[in-house]
Amino acid sequence: MNMAQATAGPQGNGGQVAMSATSVKQMLGTSGNQQKAKPTGPTKEFLTFRLGAEEYGIDILRVQEIRSYEVPTRIANSPHFIKGVVNLRGVIVPVVDLRIKLGCEKVEYNDFTVVIVLNVKGRVVGAVVDSVSDVLELPEADLKSSPEMNNTAADNAYVTGIASVGERMLIMMDIQALMSSPDMGLMDQPN
Numbered sequence: 192m193n194m195a196q197a198t199a200g201p202q203g204n205g206g207q208v209a210m211s212a213t214s215v216k217q218m219l220g221t222s223g224n225q226q227k228a229k230p231t232g233p234t235k236e237f238l239t240f241r242l243g244a245e246e247y248g249i250d251i252l253r254v255q256e257i258r259s260y261e262v263p264t265r266i267a268n269s270p271h272f273i274k275g276v277v278n279l280r281g282v283i284v285p286v287v288d289l290r291i292k293l294g295c296e297k298v299e300y301n302d303f304t305v306v307i308v309l310n311v312k313g314r315v316v317g318a319v320v321d322s323v324s325d326v327l328e329l330p331e332a333d334l335k336s337s338p339e340m341n342n343t344a345a346d347n348a349y350v351t352g353i354a355s356v357g358e359r360m361l362i363m364m365d366i367q368a369l370m371s372s373p374d375m376g377l378m379d380q381p382n
Contacts (some may be wrong), residue, residue: 238307239324239325242295251255262308304320312367316370334354
């Protein structure tokens with residue numbers, strides 16, 4: 192079963208599909224997308240997702256669950272990349288559209304659009320992405336540093352590296368640093 196089949200399956204919670212990170216890992220781990228050989232040395236697990244034509248990876252330990260997209264309640268005067276808030280079992284969760292935040296050319300909401308619910312520094316935050324791909328266990332040695340770029344050329348402060356998995360290039364992202372950055376306005380900043 193792939194993520195498209197999961198989001199098209201039976202829905203609970205008022206029409207919303209919600210899966211824990213463990214459920215996603217179990218579901219996607221049985222697909223043919225994972226590496227065949229068991230990596231040697233220290234490894235890390237990443238949830239991979241798509242934003243436009245690019246594929247990103249984030250630390251699976253930051254993921255609380257994955258939900259189908261529901262239109263959030265807009266908050267007045269919030270930045271354009273903060274879509275609003277949703278009520279997640281009694282917790283008010285801000286929802287950030289990573290496609291807008293990271294400058295994707297096209298932002299389209301469809302059946303594959305999902306919200307990755309993250310736990311960042313003890314706060315629950317939602318991140319809208321085009322789709323979730325799979326969970327990968329990668330050797331730390333396979334994670335390469337991101338290329339150095341002129342500060343005016345690109346803001347890659349939240350890119351921790353690049354990984355090649357077969358024909359795929361994954362952009363590894365520090366989602367905690369991104370979500371807790373001052374320009375997001377989601378976390379209390381130290382004085």
